[in-house]
Amino acid sequence: MKKPFTPLAMLAVLVAFALVLFGCEGPAGSDGKDGKDGKDGTTGVLNLEGFAPNINCGSCHNPDIDTTYFLWARRYQWERSLHAYGGDLERNGPDCAGCHTTEGFIERWKNNFATQTVAPKSNPSPPGCFACHSPHSRGDFSLRSSNPVTLASTIVGYSAATFDYGKGNVCAQCHQPRSLNPRPDTSKYAASDTIVITSSRWYPHYGVQAQMLMGTGGFQFRGTAYENSGHTLNTAIKEEGCVACHMASQVYPPDLGAGRGGGHTMKIRYSSTEAATDTLFVLAGCNVSGCHGTGGFTKATLLASEKAIEDSLHSLFTLLRQRNWVTASGSINASTGNPLRISPAYRAGALYNYFFIEHDASRGMHNKKYTQALLNSSLQALRTP
Numbered sequence: 001m002k003k004p005f006t007p008l009a010m011l012a013v014l015v016a017f018a019l020v021l022f023g024c025e026g027p028a029g030s031d032g033k034d035g036k037d038g039k040d041g042t043t044g045v046l047n048l049e050g051f052a053p054n055i056n057c058g059s060c061h062n063p064d065i066d067t068t069y070f071l072w073a074r075r076y077q078w079e080r081s082l083h084a085y086g087g088d089l090e091r092n093g094p095d096c097a098g099c100h101t102t103e104g105f106i107e108r109w110k111n112n113f114a115t116q117t118v119a120p121k122s123n124p125s126p127p128g129c130f131a132c133h134s135p136h137s138r139g140d141f142s143l144r145s146s147n148p149v150t151l152a153s154t155i156v157g158y159s160a161a162t163f164d165y166g167k168g169n170v171c172a173q174c175h176q177p178r179s180l181n182p183r184p185d186t187s188k189y190a191a192s193d194t195i196v197i198t199s200s201r202w203y204p205h206y207g208v209q210a211q212m213l214m215g216t217g218g219f220q221f222r223g224t225a226y227e228n229s230g231h232t233l234n235t236a237i238k239e240e241g242c243v244a245c246h247m248a249s250q251v252y253p254p255d256l257g258a259g260r261g262g263g264h265t266m267k268i269r270y271s272s273t274e275a276a277t278d279t280l281f282v283l284a285g286c287n288v289s290g291c292h293g294t295g296g297f298t299k300a301t302l303l304a305s306e307k308a309i310e311d312s313l314h315s316l317f318t319l320l321r322q323r324n325w326v327t328a329s330g331s332i333n334a335s336t337g338n339p340l341r342i343s344p345a346y347r348a349g350a351l352y353n354y355f356f357i358e359h360d361a362s363r364g365m366h367n368k369k370y371t372q373a374l375l376n377s378s379l380q381a382l383r384t385p
């Protein structure tokens with residue numbers, strides 16, 4: 001049986017490379033000092049991406065001299081992100097591993113993100129450094145991809161949308177919807193139009209943040225105007241997307257979240273230590289010129305703004321409960337044996353919007369005006385006799 005790759009073995013590899021790179025070598029052979037450029041190896045399982053030529057291992061693998069990448073600090077931050085500890089990496093089958101594992105994401109990238117489906121991944125690892133970057137093959141931390149992302153539409157009557165928010169595009173490769181069946185239809189207003197829902201998870205998965213930010217993907221009722229908040233078109237956000245707010249830098253001063261918020265934790269809400277129950281926010285990304293200015297946006301402003309959305313979402317839940325479309329625990333009251341029939345079908349848009357906003361999980365912060373308009377129109381659709 002093969003031994004696992006222990007830390008000691010890693011160290012041995014590092015030392016071996018270091019010896020080669022730092023000059024403890026003999027005279028150059030006929031292929032010159034660095035040898036011939038070989039082909040990247042294959043293991044039969046994955047194509048090895050290999051190492052960039054002349055890569056200096058110690059420039060990253062050394063907390064003392066690495067004041068460029070601060071790899072160890074970033075690793076510490078990442079370990080405190082849901083990416084590392086969320087635990088959903090056992091979603092490693094063909095339909096799931098493309099977003100829930102590093103190995104699956106790399107496969108999608110190799111395939112130009114043509115599909116969400118990948119080969120199943122045994123012994124998977126969660127979305128980590130090598131998902132978003134390829135430090136060994138490139139010798140730096142550039143993003144694997146920052147191409148614009150096509151977000152499929154899960155509503156009849158709308159076409160797919162193109163998400164283009166610079167560095168944030170890499171996030172949208174995973175924080176995007178999956179498919180939905182049956183799809184709600186914005187034209188079905190007749191009393192005889194019925195939609196039959198047979199799944200308690202009748203929603204396009206959980207990663208709807210990219211859609212929400214750009215103001216698409218909600219069920220827009222006839223005759224209602226929908227607007228976007230300043231976030232959708234703000235210049236800084238157009239360049240960095242999710243990164244602008246979720247990855248505020250950890251440069252001292254000030255002391256931002258001490259590795260527990262911002263940076264690679266990607267958290268805005270955090271607590272000060274592992275044991276603490278306090279609630280703190282990294283708002284450094286908000287309080288910059290061109291956005292909310294210096295100190296303009298505080299924890300109190302944020303909580304007040306979120307409260308309005310939470311209240312409306314709660315009212316919507318109450319109406320869905322009254323119709324018995326959702327259970328007390330919040331899942332959709334439907335299965336193949338117990339189908340949920342909604343007529344006129346357009347009203348299912350209210351159920352759809354409830355989960356769209358719930359799963360966005362920003363309590364309106366991504367796009368307040370759009371969120372509030374979706375909530376108001378959904379409430380109205382359910383209140384219409």
Ligand code: HEC
Nearest residue numbers: 010013014017051055056057059060075129135136139140
């Ligand atoms: C540009 C930065 C960078 C350089 C240069 C670099 N590495 Fe890495 N390496 C990383 C990162 C990031 C990780 C994953 C971090 C972690 O898990 O701690 C990693 C992980 C590793 C691992 C752990 C096994 C694995 O695949 O996760 C080994 C072994 C390793 N590197 C060897 C090397 C060797 C040998 C060199 C020089 C030939 C090198 N690295 C150069 C960034 C770098």
Ligand code: HEC
Nearest residue numbers: 082086087088089099100105127131170171174242246266
């Ligand atoms: C490889 C796919 C992938 C990429 C790329 C990705 N994410 Fe995630 N993200 C996930 C998954 C999967 C989860 C949930 C993890 C779990 O539950 O195990 C998650 C969770 C999160 C969470 C925590 C949500 C919560 O409920 O606390 C935040 C915040 C987040 N991602 C932000 C980002 C940002 C910002 C980017 C881009 C810089 C990004 N993600 C890129 C897959 C990805």
Ligand code: HEC
Nearest residue numbers: 088091095096098099116173174175176177206207359361
């Ligand atoms: C297109 C990318 C993508 C695919 C494919 C995908 N997921 Fe996810 N999934 C995500 C993201 C992103 C999150 C985290 C969203 C968040 O926290 O806001 C997530 C979250 C989850 C969660 C946690 C939900 C919660 O809030 O507790 C579960 C469970 C889950 N996915 C299961 C699956 C399963 C099962 C499959 C395959 C049938 C799958 N996922 C396929 C992107 C994906």
Ligand code: HEC
Nearest residue numbers: 069070071074075078083127128129131132141167243264
């Ligand atoms: C979910 C995606 C994601 C994951 C996982 C991730 N990063 Fe990053 N990383 C980013 C984004 C986005 C940036 C900002 C890019 C920029 O500013 O150019 C970034 C920036 C960086 C930078 C700064 C780059 C520079 O040139 O200044 C370093 C270093 C870095 N990451 C290291 C890591 C390490 C180490 C890990 C694993 C512990 C990791 N990243 C995991 C998305 C990710």
Ligand code: HEC
Nearest residue numbers: 168171175209210213231241242245267268269361362365
């Ligand atoms: C304008 C700033 C901003 C942008 C841009 C932004 N977010 Fe957020 N996001 C927030 C705020 C604020 C919250 C709510 C924090 C809270 O109250 O816990 C949030 C919440 C979330 C959550 C819920 C989990 C958590 O950590 O609380 C996820 C997941 C998330 N954002 C992912 C993303 C992704 C992916 C993108 C890019 C498509 C993105 N965000 C863009 C500000 C932003």
